[in-house]
Amino acid sequence: AQSVTQLDSQVPVFEEAPVELRCNYSSSVSVYLFWYVQYPNQGLQLLLKYLSGSTLVKGINGFEAEFNKSQTSFHLRKPSVHISDTAEYFCAVSDPGGSNYKLTFGKGTLLTVNP
């Protein structure tokens, strides 16, 4: 079984500061990794994904994430945040070998960017 742990439920930061949202996963098989963002009263939007290859993945809105297999982590980073980045962020995994599609999500991290 797969599981995802997002270590911080809330992260407050000031505008233009860097931010890191932490994600660790547990799986007996290799996985695909995703970060999604959810704005208030909205669905989820894909920020970036790691499938294979380079461990540093760049996504939309200036976000990037680094896959670390030995630490089973996939932390999300942004060098300078904006007020508009205030949202909830979800880390998720899927099983490459599965014959059906299922995402296992972490509990989410609420990023609040203050002026």
Next chain:
Amino acid sequence: KAGVTQTPRYLIKTRGQQVTLSCSPISGHRSVSWYQQTPGQGLQFLFEYFSETQRNKGNFPGRFSGRQFSNSRSEMNVSTLELGDSALYLCASSLTTAGNTEAFFGQGTRLTVV
């Protein structure tokens, strides 16, 4: 192109009633998944349909059911509603069932059970 459309956006039901939620996937997408989102449990997988067949089911009671039509539109049904069923129900569509495919989410249906 149009995104994933979920209807209705908001719903208020009474305990014991049943409810049907609808999801229209992106054109050409054949896989539809459903998730329940609550403050306590987070996002939990309900089930996934591909080509009108349920391929995978999460750990939910039999009161939760779904189906997919030949045009890939999907519905989920919850019978004998309980207060704990109050949640945001999200539908996601994807081109295939492969694990590396991107899932596109709708805005959700917020169900309140009173």
